[in-house]
Amino acid sequence: MLTSLSIDHTLLKPDATLKQIDQLCAEAIDNKFATVCIQPCHVKYVADNYAVRICTVIGFPLGTTTTQTKLFECQQALNDGAQDIDMVINIGKVKDGNFEYVKNEIEQLATLVHSSGKNKILKVIIEACLLNDNEKQKLCQIVGDAGADFIKTSTGFSTGGATLDDIKLLRQYSPKNVQVKASGGIRDSNFARELIQAGATRLGTSSGVALMKDMPSTSNY
Numbered sequence: 741m742l743t744s745l746s747i748d749h750t751l752l753k754p755d756a757t758l759k760q761i762d763q764l765c766a767e768a769i770d771n772k773f774a775t776v777c778i779q780p781c782h783v784k785y786v787a788d789n790y791a792v793r794i795c796t797v798i799g800f801p802l803g804t805t806t807t808q809t810k811l812f813e814c815q816q817a818l819n820d821g822a823q824d825i826d827m828v829i830n831i832g833k834v835k836d837g838n839f840e841y842v843k844n845e846i847e848q849l850a851t852l853v854h855s856s857g858k859n860k861i862l863k864v865i866i867e868a869c870l871l872n873d874n875e876k877q878k879l880c881q882i883v884g885d886a887g888a889d890f891i892k893t894s895t896g897f898s899t900g901g902a903t904l905d906d907i908k909l910l911r912q913y914s915p916k917n918v919q920v921k922a923s924g925g926i927r928d929s930n931f932a933r934e935l936i937q938a939g940a941t942r943l944g945t946s947s948g949v950a951l952m953k954d955m956p957s958t959s960n961y
Contacts, residue, residue, distance in 0.1 A: 742929070742936045742955065747948040748795050748824070748921070750777040752896065758785065765790040771952050775824050777944055780817050787821025795824035795863075798849070801897035803828030803867070807845045814849055818856045825853050826863040826892060826921075826944075834866075834875055839882055846886035854887070863890035863921055863942075868910075869900030876906070877913045884915035890942065894924035901925030904938050911939025929954035 749768045751760060761782050768776045775795040778786060783796050796817045799810045814825055827849050833841045846864055853862040864883045868876055883891045891910050893902045901924020910920045922935045923944030929951045932943055945951065 742933050742943075742951070744772045744948070744952055744955075745774050746932075746936060746941065746943050747771075747773045747951065748775045748777040748923075748942060748944045749773040749948045750896075750923070750944050750946045752777065752779055752797065752800070754779075756782070758782075761786065765792050767949050768792050771949060773948055774942065777824075777826065780813060780820070780822075783817055783822050784820035793824065794822045795826060796822045797865075797895075798825055798827040799830075800826075800828050800865075801895040803830050803865070804832065807848060810845065811848060811852060814852055818853070818860070823859065824861045824863065825849065826865055828865045828867065828895060829879070831867055831870055834871065834879065839878060842879070843882045843886050846883060846888055850887035861889045862887075863892045864888045865892045865895055865923075867895060867898050868893045868903075868906045869898055873909060876909055880910055880913035880918070881915070884918045888918065890919045890921045892921040892923055892944070894922075896924040896944070898924075902935060902940075902943075904934055907935050907938040907940050926951075 751764045775793040777795040780796050798814050799805045850862045853860045866879050902922035919941045920939050921942040922940040926945040927947045932951050
C-alpha cells in the first residue's frame with residue numbers, strides 16, 4: 741500500500757535554496773514522509789533545524805568517485821546527521837565485468853553506515869536505465885551479499901527513471917532482506933501505486949505532496 745511512509749521527499753537539484761529546503765522539511769513533517777532526501781551540503785542545516793529523518797546521496801550522480809572519496813563523503817554525512825545513505829555504484833566497473841570492485845565498495849559503505857548507530861540504512865543506486873537485465877540480476881545478488889538494505893533504480897539525473905519492469909526484476913532477484921526503492925519520474929499516484937504493487941517499498945520523488953492529495957487521510961498514519 742502506498743502511504744506517506746513510502747516516500748523519500750526529495751530535492752536534489754543543484755540550484756536548491758535554503759528556502760526550498762525549509763519548504764521540503766515542512767512538507768515532510770506535515771505529511772509524515774519517511775525522509776527528506778537532500779544533497780550532503782544541506783544535511784547539517786536540516787539536522788540542526790528540523791526533527792525529520794535525513795537521507796542524502798553519496799558519489800552522486802555519476803558514481804565515478806573513488807571508494808575512499810565515497811567513504812569520506814559518507815562519514816561526513818553521518819557526522820552531520822544523515823540516517824539514510826543513498827550511494828551510486830561505479831557503473832563503468834559493472835560494464836567492465838569488475839563486480840568484485842562493486843561488491844567491495846558497497847561492503848565498505850555498508851560497514852561504515854551500520855557501525856555508525858542503530859537504524860542507519862544504506863541504499864544502493866544502480867542506475868538501471870544504463871544496464872542490461874543480466875547486469876541488473878547480478879547486482880541484485882551483490883547488493884544483498886554486500887550487506888546493503890535497499891537496491892534503488894535511479895538517480896533521476898540519467899537517461900531514465902523507475903519502470904515497472906525494473907521494479908519487478910529487482911524484487912524477483914534480490915534477497916528477501918533487501919528492499920527496493922524506485923526513483924525518477926514518479927509524479928502521479930497511479931504510477932506510484934503500481935510501483936508499490938510491483939515490489940517497491942520506498943519511492944524517491946519530489947512530488948510526494950501531490951501524491952498524498954490523492955490518498956485518503958488515513959494513509960498518512
